[in-house]
Amino acid sequence: MSNTDIIKFLSERKRRIAMSLAGVIICAISVGIFKLAALGVDPFQSLMSGLDAIIPIEFGTLYVIVNAILLIFSLVADRHNIGIATFINLFLLGYITQFTYAALQKVFPNPSMIFRIICLIIGIVIICFGSALYMTADLGVSTYDAVAIVMANKWKLGKFKYIRICTDLVCVTLGCALFVMAGNAIGKIPTIAGVGTIITAFFMGPLIDFFNIKIARPMLERGKK
Numbered sequence: 001m002s003n004t005d006i007i008k009f010l011s012e013r014k015r016r017i018a019m020s021l022a023g024v025i026i027c028a029i030s031v032g033i034f035k036l037a038a039l040g041v042d043p044f045q046s047l048m049s050g051l052d053a054i055i056p057i058e059f060g061t062l063y064v065i066v067n068a069i070l071l072i073f074s075l076v077a078d079r080h081n082i083g084i085a086t087f088i089n090l091f092l093l094g095y096i097t098q099f100t101y102a103a104l105q106k107v108f109p110n111p112s113m114i115f116r117i118i119c120l121i122i123g124i125v126i127i128c129f130g131s132a133l134y135m136t137a138d139l140g141v142s143t144y145d146a147v148a149i150v151m152a153n154k155w156k157l158g159k160f161k162y163i164r165i166c167t168d169l170v171c172v173t174l175g176c177a178l179f180v181m182a183g184n185a186i187g188k189i190p191t192i193a194g195v196g197t198i199i200t201a202f203f204m205g206p207l208i209d210f211f212n213i214k215i216a217r218p219m220l221e222r223g224k225k
Contacts, residue, residue: 020133022130023134024085029130034123040200043175050176060097063095064090074150083140087140131208135208172197
């Protein structure tokens with residue numbers, strides 16, 4: 001490999017790391033916005049919300065602990081899915097989400113329903129954009145994503161999309177159960193598993209694909225020139 005090739009490789013590597021970092025930060029901010037909207041979050045965050053309601057420690061620390069457990073599973077089962085982005089996600093997302101949500105609550109202590117709906121829409125668009133950056137960088141997946149990948153590709157339990165549906169359903173069910181066990185009224189369940197959860201299930205894929213094609217991939221290709 002020539003010096004020019006090495007320089008190009010290192011330059012692309014830095015660009016991918018920067019995209020991963022930006023993607024995770026944007027996703028973390030979006031989760032904070034989802035929490036302010038209180039109209040439902042994505043399935044894994046539903047589980048985290050349930051755990052957060054019943055376990056008396058900071059959300060950021062709890063997020064690291066849960067993902068560390070999932071990381072151990074991935075390292076034992078199939079470490080090929082683990083990369084730099086996995087650790088960026090593990091150590092940053094929870095704390096940035098916690099900070100974003102606390103800051104938004106101070107600025108908007110009693111948001112109206114219209115404002116919450118606007119927050120939900122903004123959150124969906126932002127999380128899809130962040131996910132596009134993070135996925136296009138291709139430096140590893142989140143520990144939660146890795147679970148379904150291992151079950152589909154390593155253990156051959158079925159197609160990824162069906163296994164992912166199953167893991168999502170488990171997360172939502174456990175999250176709601178823990179949320180109620182923590183003393184919250186059943187009527188408040190839609191705040192962690194509601195319309196936002198349904199919308200993310202149907203619209204995240206197409207939106208992520210849109211941002212991949214229109215923004216993330218061109219950004220990566222532009223840097224190679």
